[in-house]
Amino acid sequence: MSEQRQLLSDSAARLFESRDAVTWDDIDEIGIADVLVPEERGGSGADWDDACAVLQAAGHWQVPLPLAEAMIARKLLAEAELEMAPSRLSIAANTVGTLSGSGRACKFSGTLSSVPWGRDVAHVVTTLSFDGRTHVVVLAVADAIVHRRTNIADEPRDDLQFTDASAQAAAAISREAQHLFDYAALARIAQIAGALQSALERSIGYALERKQFGRPIGQFQAVQQQLALFGAEVAAATCASRSAAIAASAGEVSFEIAAAKLRANQAIGIATAIAHQVHGAIGFTREYALRRATQRLWSWRSEYGNDRYWSERLGRTVIEQGADRFWEHLVSG
């Protein structure tokens, strides 16, 4: 593990653990929204492996802010050399609409769907094709009609509607700008890995504590075997997340992101079922904290590509490569 990665993830975890509700001020204080921003633009110049370590901690401690989205937004802004708004930013990976005008100051009409914390941030960053090129576009939420929606974990996922709103736009060539949705998925996978770990830790702790038939339920082999499977699934999702993040730091990464999101999604099904089974009725209460992990996991399984989406994309790619090339491609990364 690189030193930078360890430092970042440790200081993030310390912060997240110590706060009931992490705020933007907390985030700004340790500068973790800027990890992907190059050093010459005032960021940490870290890579995706480092960023995902922070996001894994955010997923573990259920940070109630769009930190992943802010990180990506700030990276896009820095690359496009657009004005750096404060960190209260989100992104829209599902945008339908049109830009008009020219230069940096233009107009946008259209809808940004499912924007994490859209209602709470000052600006939203998205990408659009304009003049045959991908552009990074910044919009002020104050100019939008906000349709408030929340996912099942109570995280805001708002639809923002703009009519002739002023926008800043600049052409962008980075992979992140060209494939915003994929990189948003990469970030979400790291959060999934973190939330899976927290659910596992909570379940193990509970199994060691809760007594039935005169002993901790964790001593029953049936429970142990289920938790071992849970552990294996968490290990798989975490390893997939890490591997995809490392690949993203090195270059083209669409295969790895697809594979990692599919694998993480699969782990969610097995892990959340076992977590709730081990907890019995207490885990089914509003009060008990397990749901904070499991409700997020169920939401995140749909976000930035569900199984159908990614298995179609990945399946198509692999089949087009041809049966005799599969192995070669698999090991070439």
Add this chain to the structure above:
Amino acid sequence: MHAFKFDPVTLPANAPAFRKEIREFLARELPHVPAERRTNCWAVFDAEFSRKLGARGWIGMVWPKRYGGHERAALERYVLLEELLAAGAPVGAHWIADRQSGPNLLRYGSEEQRQKYLPGMARGEILCCIGMSEPGAGSDLAAVRTRAEKLPDGRWRINGQKIWTSNAQHSQLMIALVRTGTLDEKNRHAGLSQFLLELRTPGIRIQPIVDLVGHPGFNEVFFDDVVVGPECLLGAAGEGWRQVTSELSLERSGPERYLSSFALFVELLRLAGRVDSEALRHAVGRLSAELWTLRQMSLSVAGQLAAGEDPMLAAAIVKDLGNTFEQSLPAIVQSLLGEDIRLEDDSDLARTLALLLQTSPSFSLRGGTREVMRGIVARGLGLR
């Protein structure tokens, strides 16, 4: 929890060139392997092919040169193994010697034992088998009852029986776990020792067992008053449990634990290339994701081994998930076939599928059962 370590690995810079070399060799030596023979290929016996690999320097390639090895890097060996397995090369004859018997000798053997056997193993001429299981000792390996008693002249007399011994009928050597001390129910791991036995020793009788598909893959091995010299003890008397545990780590940690059904995945890809179907695309997508993840995990275990660590927990996880993948694949493929394809067809796809449907249940038994793997993981989680 934090005991689960799957740190990433960087393969040696020469890996791509080495892969090319291996692929060219395989294309030359194995132009037409029937698809079904490529399944579970590390159990496919072909002594001639093993000798060719030996001549190439591809058995015992990480061992010291003075024992016939080639002092290559552990991760180069990993590249070799995954290339051989992905190509479905018949590597069963020497697999045990390369994976565990040779390394076990390097770790615990005497200088004389190493000189006597390792060079022959590296040439692919001395083949080995694993003498662990007995009729009364499967998952509970410490229950072995085969006994070696020390004779007044320093030799050992062995009586008892091993079972499920793969390839014993073709092997020259067995490393056997036997009881040398009396069984102490409070410390069942004490009083065990490993012996390095030449199978042609008088008193050893090998009787093949035919498996479910009709293949005589494993055996019963009987020991009737087998007398061997003190030089046949491997390592120290009474240290058998510690030694066998480290041998099991090697046995459980390789890429063969997720690639046994890979040949069927390739046949599925061929089918998906011919037939345009959403169900096929989605299955291929999911299975590719699983394969990619398993390879990343397996690589990480290899990296830990190469760094001199004992990744017992991580290896148990990869074996459990890998076996589940290998086993799920046949049923998934069967569920995807159209009405025009029958299981009894004489096609690569049908023959591969038919064979794996029958052999895959053994994947989560051999090398330690799924339940045993999960027991190891549960202990790692602090539950036992």
